[in-house]
Amino acid sequence: MTDQPTLASTPETGDPGASHGDSAFTPAFDHPLSPKERMTIDRSGMPEQDALLRAANFREVNLGYSQQLAMLEAERCLQCRNPVCIDGCPVRVNIPLFIERLRVGDMDGAAASLLDDNALPCVTGRVCPQEIQCEARCVRAKKGASVAIGSLERFVADWAMANPDRSKSAAATSSGRTVAVVGSGPAGLTAAGELVKKGHDVTVFEAFHAAGGVLIYGIPEFRLPKDIVQQEVDRLKASGVKIETNAIIGRTYTLRELRERFDAVFLAVGAGLPVFMNVPGENYKGVYSANEYLTRVNLMGAWNPESDTPVLKGHRVVVVGGGNVAVDSVRTAKRLGADEATIVYRRGKAELPARAEEVHHAEQEGIRFELQVAPLEVIGDENRWVSGIRCIRMELGEPDGSGRRRPIPIEGSEFVIDCEMVVVAIGTRSNPLLTASEPDLALNQAGYIVTDEHGMSSLPGVFAGGDIVRGAATVILAMGDGKRAAGSVDAWLRGEYPPVDEAFATVSAASTGH
């Protein structure tokens, strides 16, 4: 770019958490830019760990923008009068507002506006499928690259986390009402945070020994560091939310008990049941569900040889599936030392439901993709250890109900991939542990909880949201549900249900990463 405006300082990559001195937050340019000038700035890439290095460690792949990169990228936003990016965001974060505040160096303002719209921006800045949400809509995407909204969100959110006293909200006066939240994933945590802000006494019940849901046991450290999730949980606790771990609703307590003890209940138990392939050989040693594999590695820390929890480590690992869960599993296997880590997916590359950035990172790390291939059978050796997986190639036919082209087996194309481990990541279902314990709780055919448009289930005062209502979806949709439910619960507790003004009744069920 020849006619690029001159920078006030030179951009360099670095650790965003390190340099949060205040005075340094000055605009990237010493004069306000015209839209034309803004258009000349290229999108700043996300600094990342070298692919060869990171394929052997569990540290975060993306390093985050340096302050200079962030200030420069903020200049790219055109501050559209009709900001279409907001329409692409399931919770309608006011994107141009936080970017503008960042651009002028008002970090407190940027953080306040972002946190007001989004309870866990450190998380969503890292895991949202921006390329099919806000960034897909950004006008700049029409001519070149969209504004790096996710990277900017992450930058502002990390700043807010590093400066907690700067972004504190005032404590609400107690309402004297109690709310039970079941499940501590993004839906439950968001609802808990919103409800405590409204002055309610909130207790979160979590089946595992640690809070965070998929954020803590599913999504790996190299994509979402666990200390970030822990800090979010700690922040909630500091704001007055009580978290009772090892409390399995449907076992330790029943939903009925919760309804008796609390004025309202929010169910956010996720879609935790693994789906297997239902092919021969699936019970051989060396076959894992992605849930088990990732939980062993992430929650139980089996990546660390010092952990008491074991996990198998194959030289050749095949992961079946093409979503975020599959890509996380295969990259985990690579990091645990697999020489050959392969994705087997029955559709084509364009159909891979995983975030585009993760697929790109996986390719850089040397992950093999066997596309348009479906598994037929897991093969075992004489000791019933996995020794391979027999597959068949597929061609893509007419679009099916999901709009994607239907894979059709190609006769005679069967082949075997030799491997010692198979991880099955073809989806999850609802877990009946809680839902089946309450016959009056209305479920749809697939076993998910049915709610009205404000998030209330068939049981008065019992609300639900996140994956247990939508089926496996995304973090941001779960959070949107949590925020909306908090509003509905609040209205319910004040005797004003259904709520009148509700920003989140429109949480879009559209575009998800799965």
Next chain:
Amino acid sequence: MHAVIDKAQLSPNVTRLVIEAPCIAEIRKPGQFVIVHRAPGAERIPLTIADADADRGTITLVIQAVGKSTEDLVALRPGDTIADVAGPLGKATELIDHGRAVCVGGGVGTAVVHPIALGLAARGVEVISVIGGRSKEWVIFEDELRRAGEVITCTDDGSYGRHGFVTDALRDVIEAGGVDAVYAVGPVPMMRAVAEVTRPYGVPTFASLNAIMLDGTGMCGGCRVAVGGKTLYACVDGPEFDAHQVDFRELADRLGTYREFEAHATEVAHRRRAAAQEDAADAVGGTCLIPGLATTTERQEAAAAAGDRRE
């Protein structure tokens, strides 16, 4: 945090721990278990609730020290705490409500079958317990089981009670007639043998399966077992199943998944205990490579690099 209230050694490798868990003590039913996570970094392991005292808010765990996790638990002393106890998990035992039942216990299974025996007795069922051990000192829970009814004790070496295996005694009891149900808890080979003894008589037989578990709530599928040709989850569909339908071979096989890791973990733990001050470096390991595959230097380096992450 769950405090250890009381501890007793029952046999050379079986220990009873009474721990604080009031919510669980109040509602648990015979046949249910808890998942115990001793401390951060420890494994989550399933243990049956052998007894409970709702008034004192305690549950009793009877633990056979067979590896690192169980050894760490039995090393706890009264006053120590356990970080996490989750439960009660699993379905309660299907107790028959009249007639005669035989409860078969082998090794630590004797403790596990104890709440079932008491539950049956409380319903007016006539209970005969058939329990076994290698020799006299390995026999546990004999007095406790007497509270439920007759107890036939067997030892492999004849040093106490009847000489022989529990299956021989069981066959005699069934031959004598009138047995309506058999409940078996013990090592897999014992439960499999019990199923074979009762099968020709058509006596309903329940076995409590000790599959490897992680969450205990149905979310991982690691505990899957084949029963009657179907794949079921031991933690939520069981742990008790119709013994005549269970694929014991697959169960025994899957229990061997982490054998190499376990052997290594136990060895490291023993070495550490013996020489607490020794260089920690040689304790790193437990790579759990799939058996039969060579451990290459690069692999070890990669594993070491994987361990080297920012805290």
